[in-house]
Amino acid sequence: MKFKIAAGIILLLGVGALVAMQLINNGVVEYYSPGFVSESIAEARTREVFISRPALKSNVVRWRKSEYSIREAWIEQATRIKYDWIFFRRVIPTGYRLILTIGKTGKPPGEDFMYLGGGGESIVCNDSIWLTSTSPGRPAPDEVLMELEFSSPVPDSIQCVVKKPN
Numbered sequence: 419m420k421f422k423i424a425a426g427i428i429l430l431l432g433v434g435a436l437v438a439m440q441l442i443n444n445g446v447v448e449y450y451s452p453g454f455v456s457e458s459i460a461e462a463r464t465r466e467v468f469i470s471r472p473a474l475k476s477n478v479v480r481w482r483k484s485e486y487s488i489r490e491a492w493i494e495q496a497t498r499i500k501y502d503w504i505f506f507r508r509v510i511p512t513g514y515r516l517i518l519t520i521g522k523t524g525k526p527p528g529e530d531f532m533y534l535g536g537g538g539e540s541i542v543c544n545d546s547i548w549l550t551s552t553s554p555g556r557p558a559p560d561e562v563l564m565e566l567e568f569s570s571p572v573p574d575s576i577q578c579v580v581k582k583p584n
Contacts, residue, residue, distance in 0.1 A: 467494040475577040490519040
């Protein structure tokens with residue numbers, strides 16, 4: 419009898435610990451979910467957020483007498499995750515995200531590219547999508563991943579340039 423009570427208490431504590439860990443995990447996922455960005459088209463497809471691959475009017479961005487090649491460009495659904503109860507989650511669309519994978523022609527983009535926003539300049543696509551978030555070394559050490567969320571309409575083609583805001 420005492421064994422059954424002890425086993426029941428241990429089982430109850432174990433289930434309670436698992437539920438507590440899941441609640442902590444849910445809180446972390448909810449907090450960071452708006453920042454989940456795919457590092458490639460393949461990853462966006464795997465995450466089921468891939469929308470399209472817009473045609474590039476030019477695959478080169480010029481800045482400070484250097485040329486940076488746009489290696490990949492895609493649009494994915496931007497989302498956030500909300501847990502309504504411990505194990506029941508909703509994925510809520512919040513807009514779209516244009517993502518560019520950029521590398522310097524002939525060599526890695528390096529530190530200089532990280533200063534792009536420092537002078538008030540930014541990469542702008544179609545005069546309306548300002549790419550302000552950069553992640554160096556993602557997905558590869560010689561590349562920079564740039565992204566920004568926007569609302570519809572989703573463009574079929576993009577032209578990207580470096581410029582200062584008006």
